[in-house]
Amino acid sequence: MSALYWIRKDFRLDDNPALIQALSQGCKQAIFISTPHTWQRHNIAPVQVDFMARHLAWFEQQLNAQGIELTVIYGSDFNIQIEQLLNFCSEHQITRVFANSQLEIDEIDRDKQVAARIELNLFESxxxxxxxxxxxxxxxxxxxxxxxxxxxxxxxxxxxxxxSYLGNLAAVDVEFDEHKFSFDYPIVESSxxxxxxxxxxxxxxxxxxxxxxxxxxxxxxxxxxxxxxxxxxxxxxxxxxxxxxxxxxxxxxxxxxxxxxxxxxxxxxxxxxxxxxxxxxxFPNLSKNKDFQEKFHGFRWPDHQAKFELWSNAQTGFPIVDAAIKQLKQTGWMHNRLRMIVASFLTKHLLVDWRKGEAFFMQHLIDGDLAANNGGWQWAAGTGCDAQPYFRIFNPLTQSEKFDPNGDFIRKYLPELENVPTKHIHAPQAYLAATGQSDVYPDAIVDLKEARNQALEYYKSELP
Structure with missing residues (x-):
């Protein structure tokens, strides 16, 4: 019986049970099918797609060393991916497919459809x-x-x-073109x-x-x-x-x-x-943008699109928030403490639906992952899995003073504040006004105390 190794998000030799089992069945072929339309619907960041493409090029060389030929098929979405996979199997007399399982609900549904039409062996990795x-x-x-x-x-x-699957296959050191594969998707360099x-x-x-x-x-x-x-x-x-x-x-x-x-x-x-x-x-409903806590199912988030736009364009007037957003946009990554600060600020001080922030993060993060991203945003919004109720609200000013004490991070991503003294760097507006530089950096879009009180009152009014 001919076997096929189906690559999804498992670009590695080490601890790869699907690959090991496929090899044990004489596998000589592997397949990767791109799905740019699905990636777009799932808000996958262009920088992450580039990161996957580079690793796919490396992985091809490693598979070749194991006697496996890689075929890359350029698809569009999961529905077409299913047909392309089955057509490939039919053309090559393949009767068994080996793959590592994926967690998200659309991926699970896709695999169920595949398994109904061909033998699909899934492994957890x-x-x-x-x-x-x-x-x-x-x-x-x-x-x-x-x-x-x-x-x-x-x-x-x-x-x-x-x-049992750790260290079974050794990597080979060969030259290859990291940029061999490109997909019909916006690209942000991940090199x-x-x-x-x-x-x-x-x-x-x-x-x-x-x-x-x-x-x-x-x-x-x-x-x-x-x-x-x-x-x-x-x-x-x-x-x-x-x-x-x-x-x-x-x-x-x-x-x-x-x-x-x-x-x-x-x-x-x-x-x-x-x-x-x-x-x-x-709780697969988390894949459907559902609040973990049922009491939030009827929660009506105010339509604060203008505030969301200011937040997502690093124009809030709070340097630690704006520098964090700049870091995300420029590098495809954000420090975890900053993720908590900016998420709390968006959902609590600005009362913007956490789903908008979650999608924005996924659209830019090289490490975008639905489970962690959804969990983190619901934690910040107070709607998720947490012992603390909704009234935990991070103060971006005190967080900035504590975790960027000299303002070095702020100055790195907000060069317009480079010459602001450290004692003013976390809230520079008064200093800038006094030195005739009011146009250098925006005013704070909210008063922290007022916004905090407003958030607490709004949560109380909306929750049963």
Whole structure:
């Protein structure tokens, strides 16, 4: 029986169960089918598509070394993708398809349609513990992070996880054209991010050796390069979360033992990723832009399109917010602390529907991922999985003073404020007015205290 390996978001040799199983069945062919219309509907960022295309070029060489020929088919959406896949299988007498499963509801529906017409073997490769395996005593998915984290840690300590697909295939070092593949989609260059093979050999070891022990101290500082930078690779499946965890354990063998230890902090972020993926699996309506908390289903967000436009164009008059948006637009990435600040500001101070912010992020993020992005935005809006109710509102001014104390991050992305003294950098309007530079930077679009009170009153009035 002829076998086919179907590439989706799994551009890697390491921890790739679909590829390993396909090879065991004598697989000699792999296929990748682009779906630009679906990518557009799902708000996939052009920079992420370029990142995938570069990794596909690398992956082709690795597959060739395994005796597998890659065919790239240029499609449009999932419906046509199904037909193109089945036509390819018919032409090449393929009777079995091997692929790694995807989490989102449209992808699940697509796979069901494929499985109804040909043998489709799916494997899970995007999490460390199988989705659905971490449950509370009632057998239900946790709805708050902390108890999930404790149960996840307990499960890992007791049983570990499946490592049978780690390290089965070795990468080959060959020259290739990173820009071999291009799709009918807007492109934003991603070359500032090295390929995953380099990230695993250089970036991750350097982070663990030089930054991990101080991660807890500096992880919230956007003015410092204190994070791992691995999220884009995890988002497109170019690096396995299991591989990252193994490297962490090798560096810090006792990291599972004390959740309060500084070294646990980075693992905590990896478990957050697990939580959101398990959550999306248990509650597929999250893929449909539904609020997690039912009491928000009738919540009417004010139509503040003008404020959204100012926010998305970095014209709010709050430097930390505007600099964060500039970072996102210029680099395709935003520091996690800034994601919380700008999301809270949009949903609370401006009372803009979180879905607009979620879509905007996905349209620009190189590490755009529905599970994490949806979870983060609902966390900020107070509509999601969280022990804290809606009245948690970040103050962008105090957040700026705390996490960008010298204004270095602000000045990097708002060069018009380069000469503003540090004591004025977080709220520069008075200084600019006093020095005759009022036209350099916009006024604040809201009064923070008034906007906070307005948000609290509005939430109270709208919720049952």
């Amino acid at each position: 995007d999490v460390m513990l199988p989705k659905g395996s971490v449950r509370n005593k009632q057998g239900e998915m946790f709805k708050v992070y902390t108890p999930f984290k404790k149960a996840w840690l307990q499960a890992v300590k007791q049983s570990g996880f499946d490592q 500032k991010w090295p390929l995953a093979d380099t990230a695993l050999r250089q970036v991750l070891p350097r982070f663990l050796a030089e930054k991990h022990d101080d991660y807890e101290l500096y992880r919230d500082r956007p003015d410092l390069k204190a994070t791992s930078g691995l999220s884009p690779y995890l988002a497109i499946g170019a690096i396995s979360p299991k591989r990252v965890f193994i490297e962490l354990i090798n560096h810090a063998p006792n990291v599972l033992e004390d959740m309060k230890a500084p070294q646990f902090s980075w693992l905590n972020e990896l478990i957050w990723r697990e939580f959101y993926r398990h959550l999306l699996d248990a």
